[in-house]
Amino acid sequence: MVQHWSDRLDASFAALSDATRRGVLDQLGRADASISDLAEKFHMTLTGMKKHVGVLEQAGLVTTEKVGRVRTCRLGPRRLEEETAWIERYRKLWASRFDELDNVLEELTRKERVDGRKNGK
Template identity: 45%
Template sequence: MLHHSDQLDLMYQALADASRRAMVERLALGPASVSELAEPLDMSLSAVVQHLQVLEASGLVHSEKVGRVRTCRIEPQALDIAERWISQRRAIWERRFDRLGQILANQANEQDKESKS
C-alpha cells in the first residue's frame, strides 16, 4: 500500500504531462476505450497505453478489459489526496497572511499615533 506522500508524488508526476492531463479531462466526461482516448492525440496506440499505465499507477485511472476492448474510468476519490494536501497548504498560508495583516495594521496604528503626537 502506498503512503499518501508516495501516491501524491505519483499523481503529480502523472499530471505533469499534457497528454495525460488531456486523458484525465476526457475521462472526467465518462468512461472511454483506449482507442477513444488515443483518437485526439498525435501518438501511437502503444504510447497511449504507456501513458495510461502511469495514470493507473498513480491511482487516477482504472481500466478493465472486456473482450477486446479496454475501458478506462477516472477514479475521482484519488484526487481527494491532492485536494487535502492543497487545502492544508492553503490554510497555512491564509493564517500567515492574516497574521501579517495584523502586524501591518498594528504598525500603521503605531505610526498614526506617533505622527499625531
C-alpha cells in the same frame, strides 16, 4: 503505513504533474473512452497514450478493461481525499501567514497615517 501514504501521494502527484494526464482525467470525468479515442483526441500515438494511461492506472486514478481489441478507460476508485487533505494543510498554513502579513501591513499603514498627521501640523 506512513510510507504507503507517501508512496500514494508521490504516485498521484507524479500522475497529475502532466497536462495530458490531467486532460485525460478531465475527459474521463465526462465519459469513459478507449485508449484509441483518447490518443486521437490528444493527437498522440497509441503507444504514447498507453504510457500516460499506465501512469494514471498505477496511481489508481484510472482503470482499464479490455474487451476484444478495445481497452476502455474510466475513472478509478481513488477520489484524491489524501491529496486534498495534504494540499489543504498547506493552504491553511499559507492563508495564516498571509493573514499575519495583512495585519503587519495594516499596522504600518496606520502608523504612517498617524506620523503623517504629526508631521503635517
